Amino acid sequence: MAALTYREAGRQAVTAEMRLDQSVWCLGEDLGRGGVFGQYAGLEAEFGTDRICSAPISEAAIMGAAVGAAMAGARPIVEMRFADFALCAVDELVNQAAKARYMFGGQSKVPLTVREPMGMWRSSAAQHSQSLEAWYAHIPGLVVAAPATAQDNYTLLRSSIRIDDPVVYMEHKHLWDFEGEVDEGAADFEYGPEQFGKAHVMQEGDACTIVAWSAQVHVAMEAAKTLAADGVHVEVINLRTLWPWDEAAVAQSIAKTGRLIVTHEAVGVGGFGGEIVATMAEKHFDKLQRPPLRLTAPRIPISYAPELENQVRVTAEQLVAGVMQLRYPL
Amino acid sequence: MSQANLDTARLRERRCLMLRIRAFEEAAIRAADNKLVLGAIHPSVGQEAVAAGVCAPLRKDDLLLSTHRGHGHTLAKGADARAMMRELFGREGGNCGGKGGSMHIADFDVGMLGANGVVGANINIAAGAAHAIKLRGGDQITVCIFGDGAVNRGPFLEGLNWAAAFKLPVLFVCEDNGYASTTKSSAVTGGGDLCARAEALGVPTESVDGNDVMAVEETALRLSAAIREGAGPRFLHARTYRLLGHTSVDPAKYRPDGEADGKWADDPIQRAADLLAGAGVSEAELAADANAAETEMQAAYDGAAGASWPSVRSAYDDVQDVGAVPVPQGL
Numbered sequence: 051m052a053a054l055t056y057r058e059a060g061r062q063a064v065t066a067e068m069r070l071d072q073s074v075w076c077l078g079e080d081l082g083r084g085g086v087f088g089q090y091a092g093l094e095a096e097f098g099t100d101r102i103c104s105a106p107i108s109e110a111a112i113m114g115a116a117v118g119a120a121m122a123g124a125r126p127i128v129e130m131r132f133a134d135f136a137l138c139a140v141d142e143l144v145n146q147a148a149k150a151r152y153m154f155g156g157q158s159k160v161p162l163t164v165r166e167p168m169g170m171w172r173s174s175a176a177q178h179s180q181s182l183e184a185w186y187a188h189i190p191g192l193v194v195a196a197p198a199t200a201q202d203n204y205t206l207l208r209s210s211i212r213i214d215d216p217v218v219y220m221e222h223k224h225l226w227d228f229e230g231e232v233d234e235g236a237a238d239f240e241y242g243p244e245q246f247g248k249a250h251v252m253q254e255g256d257a258c259t260i261v262a263w264s265a266q267v268h269v270a271m272e273a274a275k276t277l278a279a280d281g282v283h284v285e286v287i288n289l290r291t292l293w294p295w296d297e298a299a300v301a302q303s304i305a306k307t308g309r310l311i312v313t314h315e316a317v318g319v320g321g322f323g324g325e326i327v328a329t330m331a332e333k334h335f336d337k338l339q340r341p342p343l344r345l346t347a348p349r350i351p352i353s354y355a356p357e358l359e360n361q362v363r364v365t366a367e368q369l370v371a372g373v374m375q376l377r378y379p380l
Numbered sequence: 381m382s383q384a385n386l387d388t389a390r391l392r393e394r395r396c397l398m399l400r401i402r403a404f405e406e407a408a409i410r411a412a413d414n415k416l417v418l419g420a421i422h423p424s425v426g427q428e429a430v431a432a433g434v435c436a437p438l439r440k441d442d443l444l445l446s447t448h449r450g451h452g453h454t455l456a457k458g459a460d461a462r463a464m465m466r467e468l469f470g471r472e473g474g475n476c477g478g479k480g481g482s483m484h485i486a487d488f489d490v491g492m493l494g495a496n497g498v499v500g501a502n503i504n505i506a507a508g509a510a511h512a513i514k515l516r517g518g519d520q521i522t523v524c525i526f527g528d529g530a531v532n533r534g535p536f537l538e539g540l541n542w543a544a545a546f547k548l549p550v551l552f553v554c555e556d557n558g559y560a561s562t563t564k565s566s567a568v569t570g571g572g573d574l575c576a577r578a579e580a581l582g583v584p585t586e587s588v589d590g591n592d593v594m595a596v597e598e599t600a601l602r603l604s605a606a607i608r609e610g611a612g613p614r615f616l617h618a619r620t621y622r623l624l625g626h627t628s629v630d631p632a633k634y635r636p637d638g639e640a641d642g643k644w645a646d647d648p649i650q651r652a653a654d655l656l657a658g659a660g661v662s663e664a665e666l667a668a669d670a671n672a673a674e675t676e677m678q679a680a681y682d683g684a685a686g687a688s689w690p691s692v693r694s695a696y697d698d699v700q701d702v703g704a705v706p707v708p709q710g711l
Contacts, residue, residue, distance in 0.1 A: 075515060100515055106545060111538035114504020115511055121493050122443060122512035122522075145498055146505060153484040154494055155476030156698035193702050215700040243702045294703035 051233050057226040059200040060089050060165075062234070063207035064127060068097055071125060074211060077103040077112055078129025078165075086131050087167060087226055113139035113164070117146045120160045120216075127211060132178050133166035133220060147216040148191030159214040163207070168196075169265055169315055170363065171223035175354040181264070181316035181347075186218040187293045187325070193217040193246060194292040198267035200230035202250075202290055209245040222265040247294030251303070255283030258309040258373045261300055261326055263289040266313050266364065273369035284373055292322050300326060301334045308339030309376040313364050318346030340376045345369060387594070388659045392669070394436065394593045395652040398428035399673035401452040402649060404461055407677040408451070408468050408482070409628045416685055417468045421482045422449040426591075426623030429648035430555045431456040433596025434523060434616070437604045443491045443509050443522040445502035448483045449555075449622075450495035453525050459487035465680035471687035478690040479698075499560075500526060500533030503552070507539045510550035510613075521549040521607045529560030531574055537581065543613035544582035551603055552583065552615045555590065557622035562634050578615035590618030591648040621646065 054062065068074045076090065076097075082104040084091035094102040105112050109130065116126035130136040136143065147160050170179045186194045193215045197203040203221060210217040235241070252267060253274050262270040267288045274284050285303050289295055304310050310330055312323035323344040330342060347362040405425055411417040424431065431452030438444070438457065446453040455461060459475065467474030468482050475487050486494035493509060496502040506524030513520045530536055531554060543550050554574055558565055571577065575585035588599045596618055603614040621643040625632035632640065653666050696707045 073516075075512075103511075103546075106538075106541060108538040108542060110534055111504045111507065111542045114501070114535060114539065115508030115542060118445075118493075118505035118508025118510075118522075119512035119515075120508075121505070122509040124512040124515060126508075141498055141501055142504060146496075146501060150494065151700070152698050153476060153480045154486040154488070155474070155479050157476070157486055157488040158493070159701075190699050193700065213702050215702050246702045 054200050054232045056200045056203050056228045059204040063204045067211040074125045076127045109138035113142035120162045121158045125161045128164045130166045133168040134177050148189050160216050161214045162216040163210040165219045167223045168220045169222040176351040179352040184322040196220045196264040198288045200232050204232050208241040212242050224265045246291045249296035249299040250288045252286040252288050255285040257282045258284045259303040259307045261287045261312045272366035304337045310342040313345040319349045394432045397432045398649045401428045403673040403677040407681045412628045419481045420627045423624045424449045424452045427620045429593035430590045430618045433593045434600045436597040437601040445506040445524045446495040457492045458490040462680045465684040469684040472690045500530035500535040503535040503539035507542045510548035519608045523551045525553045528556040528565040540581040547612035549607045550613045554617050583613045583615045585615040587617045590620035
């Protein structure tokens with residue numbers, strides 16, 4: 051057990067896997083200087099410039115080369131710098147990485163971890179702030195992870211590197227400096243498939259279920275704290291991974307609370323919250339005492355000026371109001 | 381055996397391979413006409429010398445990335461024609477279990493890492509496969525074949541630059557048939573000289589008459605030997621001509637009248653036959669080679685037509701390990 055930042059947890063996860071497996075290979079822009087957020091600090095010194103590959107600003111080549119290398123026996127970790135920039139490499143990810151195993155009839159797997167730092171952070175505006183996780187959850191062949199805590203980042207990143215599927219691994223930029231206790235695991239701890247589709251209940255409660263992932267988990271926890279002071283105890287579920295996602299954990303929780311809020315930083319229209327709400331409505335309607343609620347971003351791009359940027363933020367106050375609305379409908 | 385005899389034997393072998401590619405595609409076109417091959421097929425009729433020549437110096441453990449027009453490359457790398465035909469028919473026993481079809485044909489057992497349905501997408505993938513070879517060590521090489529349409533896509537710049545910057549063991553082959561789908565490439569390509577583009581990215585180039593199978597082979601041999609020795613990437617511009625349309629159902633009426641007719645005189649298989657006849661190979665021997673190819677591919681056709689469809693359950697296989705959806709009940 052050690053107190054680590056979310057950033058350092060990710061750095062240590064990569065370090066541990068690279069020490070264990072010579073075929074793990076990092077490629078992305080500016081990795082030599084530690085990556086744009088310092089999440090690769092010191093790795094070049096330990097592993098050399100071949101395995102910590104500082105790439106040209108060629109997102110399509112970074113992603114495409116990783117697909118080719120994965121098919122030829124490597125286990126690449128792709129760094130996309132900002133999730134927004136991965137859009138320059140959508141063919142390589144969606145048409146190639148996600149499809150190669152299937153369309154070649156299982157002749158090759160594509161073990162690939164694509165790190166895509168996401169979300170709002172320091173007035174980064176429309177091209178450096180997006181949360182596009184729902185796009186990838188829509189694509190057969192991809193696994194999608196969105197860690198919320200330092201422990202999640204450590205466990206899920208090691209597990210992503212180990213599994214044989216392409217994983218879109220979305221760290222939240224706002225969380226880099228968040229600290230948390232990280233258990234690096236006993237020698238026989240299983241990093242791998244079993245870590246996916248396993249939600250964590252961050253706080254138990256019976257008043258309402260709040261489902262969140264990534265940075266929004268912390269907003270939900272803040273709301274839970276406020277509500278608890280008034281004697282309202284909500285259950286906060288940190289989904290951790292969006293594909294696969296822990297349907298059973300959500301169903302189990304609403305069986306207890308009868309109320310469901312899904313909140314995410316991404317635009318609500320076509321967002322993953324819709325999938326969760328629809329699944330609960332289709333399969334677990336009997337458990338819901340109130341219509342479920344989505345608290346998400348409006349369908350506008352993200353601005354630069356803080357007051358404008360705040361228009362897309364779902365705040366703890368809004369979550370508190372949402373919980374009260376479900377408890378005492380107008 | 382004299383040098384002349386050796387060359388004749390080699391040329392005859394290459395012609396046999398070209399005949400097999402031609403016969404395979406003619407059988408596939410017949411199958412498409414008979415509604416047995418259902419998806420689009422992109423014949424390489426007239427371009428067989430590029431496939432046969434480029435793949436001649438390759439070892440089984442060398443890697444090859446191909447295009448939507450990739451039957452010839454795949455056969456030349458050593459894939460089994462019967463399994464390939466079954467794949468085109470979408471039947472059990474196809475290389476990809478009927479999931480890929482013509483545009484995604486692959487045979488990893490012979491180092492053929494896939495045709496690709498997206499023009500130019502194989503360039504970055506090939507650079508990455510070569511990068512993995514370099515990281516691992518050894519003297520395998522990667523070959524990436526693409527068409528003249530691909531040079532106008534971004535991956536051409538990104539992938540060639542990548543290979544040059546990291547000095548990777550990869551041979552890029554532009555199989556230039558003059559047409560980007562159904563548009564004349566020269567009408568939509570700036571600069572004109574494709575080798576100049578590659579040179580500008582730091583990749584040394586050579587140009588070759590892509591309908592002269594021995595010239596292609598000799599050039600590919602020289603380039604691949606240099607790459608194997610660690611010289612870094614090379615670019616081969618092979619000029620050829622697509623004698624048929626973009627797909628098997630494209631009559632290619634957008635071509636100037638008579639253009640294709642004139643090009644049939646330059647058919648690489650006929651050129652090889654003329655050379656062999658001049659070197660004393662009898663008409664009977666040449667005809668026997670052609671018959672053998674046709675017999676083989678007719679058998680592949682018949683085998684595919686008689687094969688079963690894949691199990692419907694297999695539609696759910698090989699999607700992913702983590703988060704795979706279950707096979708629906710009752711399937």
